[in-house]
Amino acid sequence: MSWQGIEGHDAIAERFRRAFARGRIGGTYLFVGPPGVGKRTFAHKLAQLLLCEHPSKEAFAPCNACSACVQVISGTHPDFLLLSKPPEKSFIPLEMLIGDRSERGTERAGLVGHLALTPFSGRYRVAIIDDADYLNVEGANALLKTLEEPPATAVLILISNSPAKQLPTIRSRSQMIRFRPLPEEIAARLLIEQGVVDDPAWARELIRCAGGSLAQAAELASQDLWDLAAKWRKALSTRCFDVNDWSEEVRIYLESAGKEAAMRRRALQQLIGLTLEFFRQALCTMACHSAQTADTSVGEDIGVFLQSTPPVTEDVLYECLECCLAAYQDVERNINQALLIDDWLLQLWHLLNAA
Structure with a gap:
């Protein structure tokens, strides 16, 4: 069985299921692991579950039918923010985290401001930083107060390829969730199902060279x-x-x-x-x-x-x-x-x- 169609990470899903059933979802998570193993997909599905109007605690699944689910999937939910490094930038701009200079100090701008607001609907405000490896010292410091004293309704998920790429201020204030490389047989099958290659032997070779990463294997094809x-x-x-x-x-x-x-x-x-x-x-x-x-x-x-x-x-x-x-x-x-x-x-x- 795979949680919500995300293969290879059922143990992590079970960990979150227990926390969700007890109402013990944390304020900040650091998802670490090789690129292309499902970290971002898992984070997005978790955000949908947390914002769903009719989630199933037993199945640990969103309903996929309510307006909140539809909005998260389309990226329009007011309580959900997905932040990525702009392609032309070397680091995540400070403006994306705390707003421009005219907005700073208002606690209502950027990602920090998003998490500080009262939820528009439901229990949580959720934000995902997809490229947390590109937080520089200034950006990490901008998140420091949110990490140390997260609002009770805030859930922040940072996605990283390696904990070594994160500053101590991030690592020490986040719950680290380690995503392991996908098993070779699963990853090779997914490469074929996604139409990247059609030869099983080549798919396995690509996965071995990519260290279990689907994204890197696709690049190598x-x-x-x-x-x-x-x-x-x-x-x-x-x-x-x-x-x-x-x-x-x-x-x-x-x-x-x-x-x-x-x-x-x-x-x-x-x-x-x-x-x-x-x-x-x-x-x-x-x-x-x-x-x-x-x-x-x-x-x-x-x-x-x-x-x-x-x-x-x-x-x-x-x-x-x-x-x-x-x-x-x-x-x-x-x-x-x-x-x-x-x-x-x-x-x-x-x-x-x-x-």
Whole structure:
């Protein structure tokens, strides 16, 4: 059984069911977990339940028919607010939290003002911050009073990919709800049902590479990306790739990913992520199998890689993983892309050929 059609999180739904039955819904929740596993959908359905005029305590379900349910689904309910970072902004603007300068101090502007008001109907005022990872220090401080002394009728849900991305002022004042990656069989089935792919084997591979995240798996479902990744894995397996040639090949691929800088950054992160997965697979294979049998138990490229001369060591694999993680983070910091690609590939070449 899945709660309200949201698969993989029944234990969390049961926790909220018990709290709802006892009238013990908290003031602030921090939903954390990989992207694309259902955090936002769960939060939205929970908001609908809290605002529903005829909720079922036994089934822990909204009626889906009353005017409140219809308004929440359409995004027009006066007691419901969904806030997301504007695409053109690096952080959630302070104005979205406490209003512009002329409104600040009135306690009736922005998200904070929304939660402070008496509910228009029902018991609660509910707000969801969909991109809580993009709260800067100023934004987190603006929420501090609401977090410390939430109005009795207020429910705030912050959605985050990782607790490490939240400031201590947020983590210490919120009830943390951890959403785990979806089981591979469930996530692969959902990819097929959503029409992202039609091959079960490829769906499972996408989910493994995406760490159980449906959103990331859908992003990875590009034939151009996988063609390039297959060629790149083969080059890595021989450890004899030309850095200049591959720098040019990666740049050409990124140019084909789109004109917007954000699209190219994401495409580069995807390639780096698949490279990281190559080294992770190699490390796991080394721990579980001998290099002599690796090519029969995993992909041929991993077998060739582990049997190359001189033998690659665990220390080198860990350094390659760290190199990829650092490059991934450098993309987020918007470092010059051409220089980043050259540096990343050159570091990998030195690590693999100094082994």
